[in-house]
Amino acid sequence: MWKSPRTGGLAVLVALVTLAPLGFPNAYFYDVAVNALFNATLCVGLNLLVGYGGQISLGHAGFFALGAYGSALLTGRYGLPPLAALLLSAGVVGALAFVVGRPILKLKGHYLAMATLGIGIIIHIVLKTESAVTGGPDGLGVDAFSVAGLTVSGDQAWYWLAAVLVVIAVWLSLNLVDSPVGRALRAVHGSEVGAEVVGVDTTGYKVLVFVVSAVFASVVGSLFAHKNGFITPDIGSFFRSIEVVTMVVLGGMASTFGAVVGAVLLTLLPQFLASFEDYEAMVLGGIMMGTMIFMPKGLLPSLRLLLAKRRRTP
Amino acid sequence: MKGLVWMGAAGVAVLGCVVFSGGVQAAETVKIGSFLSVTGPASFLGEPEKKTLERYVERLNTDGGIGGRKVELVVYDDGGAPDKAATFAKRLIQNDGVDILVGGTTTGTSMAAIKVVELAGVPFISLAGGIDIVEPVKKWVFKTPHTDRMAAEKVFADMKTRGISKIALVSEDSGFGKSGHDQSLKVAANHGIEIVADEVYSPKDPDVTAQLTKARNAPGVQAVFNFGFGQGPAIVTKNYKQLGIALPLYQSHGVASKEFIRLAGAAADGVRLPAAGLVVAGQLPATDPQKPVVTAFKADYEAAFKTEVSTFAGHAYDGLQLAAAAISRAGGTDKARVRDELEKTSGYVGTGGMVTMSATDHMGLSPAAFHMVEIRNGDWVLSD
Numbered sequence A: 001m002w003k004s005p006r007t008g009g010l011a012v013l014v015a016l017v018t019l020a021p022l023g024f025p026n027a028y029f030y031d032v033a034v035n036a037l038f039n040a041t042l043c044v045g046l047n048l049l050v051g052y053g054g055q056i057s058l059g060h061a062g063f064f065a066l067g068a069y070g071s072a073l074l075t076g077r078y079g080l081p082p083l084a085a086l087l088l089s090a091g092v093v094g095a096l097a098f099v100v101g102r103p104i105l106k107l108k109g110h111y112l113a114m115a116t117l118g119i120g121i122i123i124h125i126v127l128k129t130e131s132a133v134t135g136g137p138d139g140l141g142v143d144a145f146s147v148a149g150l151t152v153s154g155d156q157a158w159y160w161l162a163a164v165l166v167v168i169a170v171w172l173s174l175n176l177v178d179s180p181v182g183r184a185l186r187a188v189h190g191s192e193v194g195a196e197v198v199g200v201d202t203t204g205y206k207v208l209v210f211v212v213s214a215v216f217a218s219v220v221g222s223l224f225a226h227k228n229g230f231i232t233p234d235i236g237s238f239f240r241s242i243e244v245v246t247m248v249v250l251g252g253m254a255s256t257f258g259a260v261v262g263a264v265l266l267t268l269l270p271q272f273l274a275s276f277e278d279y280e281a282m283v284l285g286g287i288m289m290g291t292m293i294f295m296p297k298g299l300l301p302s303l304r305l306l307l308a309k310r311r312r313t314p
Numbered sequence B: 001m002k003g004l005v006w007m008g009a010a011g012v013a014v015l016g017c018v019v020f021s022g023g024v025q026a027a028e029t030v031k032i033g034s035f036l037s038v039t040g041p042a043s044f045l046g047e048p049e050k051k052t053l054e055r056y057v058e059r060l061n062t063d064g065g066i067g068g069r070k071v072e073l074v075v076y077d078d079g080g081a082p083d084k085a086a087t088f089a090k091r092l093i094q095n096d097g098v099d100i101l102v103g104g105t106t107t108g109t110s111m112a113a114i115k116v117v118e119l120a121g122v123p124f125i126s127l128a129g130g131i132d133i134v135e136p137v138k139k140w141v142f143k144t145p146h147t148d149r150m151a152a153e154k155v156f157a158d159m160k161t162r163g164i165s166k167i168a169l170v171s172e173d174s175g176f177g178k179s180g181h182d183q184s185l186k187v188a189a190n191h192g193i194e195i196v197a198d199e200v201y202s203p204k205d206p207d208v209t210a211q212l213t214k215a216r217n218a219p220g221v222q223a224v225f226n227f228g229f230g231q232g233p234a235i236v237t238k239n240y241k242q243l244g245i246a247l248p249l250y251q252s253h254g255v256a257s258k259e260f261i262r263l264a265g266a267a268a269d270g271v272r273l274p275a276a277g278l279v280v281a282g283q284l285p286a287t288d289p290q291k292p293v294v295t296a297f298k299a300d301y302e303a304a305f306k307t308e309v310s311t312f313a314g315h316a317y318d319g320l321q322l323a324a325a326a327i328s329r330a331g332g333t334d335k336a337r338v339r340d341e342l343e344k345t346s347g348y349v350g351t352g353g354m355v356t357m358s359a360t361d362h363m364g365l366s367p368a369a370f371h372m373v374e375i376r377n378g379d380w381v382l383s384d
Helices: A005-023 A027-052 A060-076 A082-104 A109-129 A155-177 A180-190 A192-197 A202-228 A238-251 A256-294 A299-312 B002-018 B043-062 B082-095 B107-120 B148-161 B175-191 B209-216 B232-242 B258-268 B277-283 B290-305 B311-330 B335-343
Strands: A145-147 A150-152 B030-036 B071-077 B100-103 B124-126 B141-143 B166-172 B194-201 B223-227 B249-251 B272-276 B370-376 B379-382
Touching (some): A005 A027, A027 A060, A027 A155, A027 A202, A027 A238, A027 B082, A060 A082, A060 A109, A082 A145, A145 A202, A150 A155, A155 A202, A155 A256, A180 A202, A192 A202, A202 B082, A256 B082, B030 B043, B043 B071, B043 B290, B043 B311, B100 B107, B107 B141, B148 B223, B148 B272, B148 B370, B166 B175, B175 B194, B175 B223, B194 B209, B209 B223, B209 B232, B232 B249, B272 B311, B277 B311, B277 B370, B311 B335
Parallel strands (some): B030 B071, B166 B223
Antiparallel strands (some): B272 B370, B370 B379
């Protein structure tokens, strides 16, 4: 039973996020860990679309930013409770993804990439220019996150919230992948024509997974906004979209845990490389290139393959 | 089982990265922390700031440090991303244990760090222009650069002396231009200036003749005021000349670098703008108290780095000097005392102007810190 990632893998993840704080000497480490776990949650959602569905989205930071701004505005300006704001934003983002998803997901390859890129950029521009609502490029302050009178404050509280969130996201993702929906998605990934021939509603499934991943992004965006207390339109920039896709690809596509590993690594690396100062970008680039050249399938799947090979030829 | 082993291995690797001890600090050094946008879209601000901080911290140390204690500088590059700036601010305070923060290249990164700084109670001198940083006044937050509101006020005052009352505002939709636009609208009425046209362009627009034509055709317009930085204002200036608009053209302090004159070429002749004393160091009258400071800084910077000094380098220089002076007056690095001393800063003459802070003013520059400058034959000419 422990062989299955749905039980064994999840148990390891729970153990890791529970034990990790033992190695945190101060609040800064909690802060970095929270960012890593937020990114992990976002990537688990995106991985459903990119890794399993075989579709690309270069506009996911846009959905993330919409969730963040939705929460910021609904709580700050209209006095909604944060949880209600989070759910409402996620609902709106989901609806938006549904509406734009249907026409967009008919496209393939570069065209799909360009269309999603366009959506991301449009969202970014709107957030930047509608300064009467969004505060413009200078950003917007966000209130603290509270549920039923309990305020989440301090880095430790946020860490546990982010840890629970990532475990739930991974659990949902693993279950979805092993369900009929997941199998249909993988069929779409393998061959759309083939999937259609055996009776899979390809467009329907693609839109579904697009909406699910957009909702993941929106929820993480909302929490990110509350945790940081200050957001600018740049959280929805093109570079941010590229960053999250890179995390998924680096960790390993079509591997939920790969997405987690990729996100955690790419969040931590810049922090550790910061002491390299001027060489930071070079070292980071070197690591990424090395990974892509020697482990083209991504970190986790490649490592797994390597181990399997070792076992066969002792 | 295989999957489990791999999960475990990956997990151990991640944990290994996470468990990583913070820098060891000697009790005697004064630690100055800084997060700057050395890379990314604001790198042309952050890079000179970093070079300046490094050079003058070294200078402080060769001169015996602050109160006999050596100074240690820790700089991180936030790439212009506010969330990274907040994380680095936390890292500097919690992990590196710095005594004071001097940094925050852009308004966005500074604002993001303010929450962290206020919570931790560490003095922070921001190097960004936005007025929101010090208004309303925050207990631990100070800043060195002039605000966009001061620039707008200086320009409007100059317009008034020249009998101009109806103007067209052409601004960039970037952070700097946007904030300048909003502040201009806010203070225009106080100076008896009416904005009869309000046009906006994007920093990457290759042509703004449409906006300029609309601005020129606004009824009763007497001058055009452009708020932006980078190549945008250069394009505005060139298009302005191409359209043959004869009205006076005003620019903001965002173009106070030689790069602007190079980009705009001959079209820049006659453009008026507010600029810090540093830009026209050589032309300041000998009686100006700023003269020795800015000429010395300019000469030193240009000799060391072989590039023209920028006002951003000056902001970092001022921030460091203010911090060093406050620590030395406080007789140590007790954060509350340093903060109090910063607030008591009085009559400090820096590259930005004369700084006198108070409990209600955490920037301390007066409008006199700006000089009106006109571009003539490809060079700055002091004109007030």
